[in-house]
Amino acid sequence: MLLSMKDINKSFSGVSVLRDASLEVAPGEVMALIGQNGAGKSTMIKILTGAYRKxxxxxxxxxxxxxxxxxxxxxxAGIATVYQELNLAPHRTVAENIFLSREPRRWGLLDRRRMRAEASRVLARFKLELDVDRPLEDFSAATRQMVAIARGVTQNARLVIMDEPTSSLDEREVGVLFDTIRTLKADGVSTLFVSHRLSELYAVCDRVTIMRDGRTIGQHPMSEISRVELVRSMLGRELTAFATRAKDEARGSDLPVFLHAEDLHAGTRVRGVSLQVRRGEIAGLAGLLGAGRTETARLIFGADPRDGGRVAVEGRETSYREPVDAIRDGIGLVSEDRKVEGIVPELSVRENMTLAILPKLRVGGVVDRTRERAIVDRFIKALGVKCSSPEQPIRELSGGNQQKVLLARWLCTDPNLLIVDEPTRGIDVGAKAEILKLLRELADDGLSVLMISSELEELMAAADHVTVLSDGQSVAVLAADELSEERLMTEMAHQNEIGSEGARAA
Known part of the structure; x- marks a missing residue:
């Protein structure tokens, strides 16, 4: 075996997170590592790579x-890691990021010509033609993800660890990544592949290691275990279906409209988006990568300025200059990137949860700790946040539990509308069901929810209607009884074809 980890144990603050866990990877093998959030996958990787001590x-x-x-x-030693949350230097060039801390030198001086040439050569393996002298921040999230992967595979590694590497990639880029993994395999390089997308595991992996509650519960060839068996093993129980209501129980047009956005414009990313969210419903927002979903949410929330269009809350036209104005109107936003724009990793669960309501908790300039603890305890219990105590650093929680804390942060403000951008991104299938069930219950209690998701089955399960975006425009609104994967994909693909033909004609 290239890698053999046996009987690994690890505890944080007296809470055991790994118990006699094991992991093996053979030379030239693509090994999948799966499990619910909190199963111990990330801790195993961090112990292997020296970020934690066993x-x-x-x-x-x-x-x-x-x-x-x-x-x-x-x-x-030959272990390269590409984390889900990118650890890059956005202000430095593409070439500098690929060779960060490994810059080629000549006569003791930085050899920029060689660095640029080698950066272009490795990116060509990914079918990427980039100006490697441009700052990384000039490129999309998907391109930055590919640069991070390129950096990993240029380290002459024997083992490449990929933690949710496809989370920001479109279908073409995923195909290029899988081709690269197969090339690495042919060269004798092993890959440890962490993903919650089961279809990806079957497409590229040889074997799978399943973890649950800090233990390794099985290893299987991918060809010998079905998806149902895989999910059952990972969860330790039968999978509960996504929370949904029967089609004939879906919310109707008799509910009052809380938010109405009309013909929103902002640069080239949002070029005519209209949508509405009624009281007590989940309105879905769908679209391909780059369709303008996140940009639309930020316009509504006042995080970015809009060039045109109007937003009305309960019939009253608004013009938010910054998010605090939207918050005063009862609007909260759980952003897509919980690491960068959500949690404060060095702060505790309690501190992260109450950030948005600190002004309301102050009495004479001092935070009322008794009231704060009562609020935190209530939401930890209500949302089922798994932590050793409210004082545990949030960085030690699983992705699903971090997401629950972010939801609690905005629920503490008693909002009227909650915008959730990819609420289940990077979390396992069991935690996804819990998050969607929670959003459904909140809507049933009267909260308006605008849910952005790339997972079509989630939209079909949870949303009362879905607005489809394409190329920065709203192209369709589908009621609950019209929702299907085929219909959603048809609306997105058809309009994109029209846009492409129009671009060619121009």
Missing amino acids: DSGSIQFDGTQVDFSAPAGAQA
Whole structure:
């Protein structure tokens, strides 16, 4: 075996997160690592790469007993890691990011010509033609993800760890990534592939390691385990279907409209979006990568200025200059990137949860800790947040529980409308069901919800109607009884074809 981790144990603040866990990867193998949030996947990876120290157990890599004290040691040994939340330098160039801390030198000086040439060469493997002298921040999230992966595979690694590498990629880019993984495999390089998308596992992985509650509960060839068996093993129970209501129980047009956005414009990303959200319903927002979904949410929330269009709340036209104005009107936004725009990793669960209501908790300039604790305890219980205590650092929680804390942050403000951008991104199928069930219950209690999702089955399960965006425009509104994957994809694809033909004609 190239990698063998045996009987790994790890605890945080007295809470056990790994219990006799194991992981093996053979040379030239693509191994899937799956499990619910909190199963221990990330902790296993961080122990392997030296970000965490194990309490006990053994690790062998390439026939040698190892115990890395820092990520640099793992990289030097031939282990490259591409994390879901990108760890790049956006203000530096593409070439500098690819060779960060490994810059080629000549006569002791930085060899920029060689660095640019090699950066262009490795990007060509991903079918990317970029100006490698431009800052990374000039490019889309999907391109930044591909640069991070390119950086990982240029480290002469024996093992490449990919943590949710496709979360920001479109279908073409996913195909290019899978081709790269297969090329690495042919070259004898192993890949540890972490993903919650089961179709990806079956497309590219040889075997799967399943974790649950900090333990390794099985390893199977992908060809010998069905999707149902995989999910059942991961959850330890029968999968509960996404929360949904029968079509004939769907909310109707008799409910009052809380939010109405009409003909929104902002640069080239939003070029005519109209939508509405009624009281006590979940309104879905669908579209392909780059369709303008997140940009629309930010316009509504006042996070970005709009060039045109109007937004009305309960019939009253608004012009939010900044998010605080939207918050005063009872609007909250749970952003897509919980690491960058959501949680404050060094703060506790309590501190993260009450950030949005601190002004209301102050008495004479001092926070009322008794009232704060009561609010935090109530939402931890109501949302089922799994943590050792409210004082546990939020960075130690699983992705699903971090997402629940962010939902609680806005629910603390007693909002009228909650905008949730990819609420289940990067979390497992069990946690997805819990989040969607929670949103359904909140809507049934009268909260208006605008849900942006790339997962069509989630929209079909949870939404009362869906507005479809394409190329920055709203192209269709589908009622609950009209929703199907085929109909949603047809609306998105058809309009994109029209847009492409129009561009060619111009």
